[in-house]
Amino acid sequence: MVLAGELRPLVSVPLVLEYEAVLTRPEHLAGGQDIEANVEIVRAFCRMGEPVHVSRRLRPQLVDPDDEFVLEAAYHGRAEMIATLNTRDFLKAAKRFGIAVLGPGETLERIRRQ
Numbered sequence: 001m002v003l004a005g006e007l008r009p010l011v012s013v014p015l016v017l018e019y020e021a022v023l024t025r026p027e028h029l030a031g032g033q034d035i036e037a038n039v040e041i042v043r044a045f046c047r048m049g050e051p052v053h054v055s056r057r058l059r060p061q062l063v064d065p066d067d068e069f070v071l072e073a074a075y076h077g078r079a080e081m082i083a084t085l086n087t088r089d090f091l092k093a094a095k096r097f098g099i100a101v102l103g104p105g106e107t108l109e110r111i112r113r114q
Contacts, residue, residue, distance in 0.1 A: 055076060070090070080099070081101065
């Protein structure tokens, strides 16, 4: 959906660096995915995304410090939702900022209804 221009993700410098670090870890390359393909996914998000300037940190809000990049980009970008497989860790903190947290299936349903 991002590549088709149907969805525009929010991107910040810290979030993009985190995505690249995660997608180039050995465990994410073990299934035959190569590092160049994963880096190209990150580049596509940069090209197609809505840049967000993180003017102040909200930390600490979440159990995993690396998840803070997602919450901060959502907050500063005035996102209506965070789409994640990790809904449990985001629910309480995102609610404080008025941001919904949805799994991928729920996210697709909401987008298609709009």
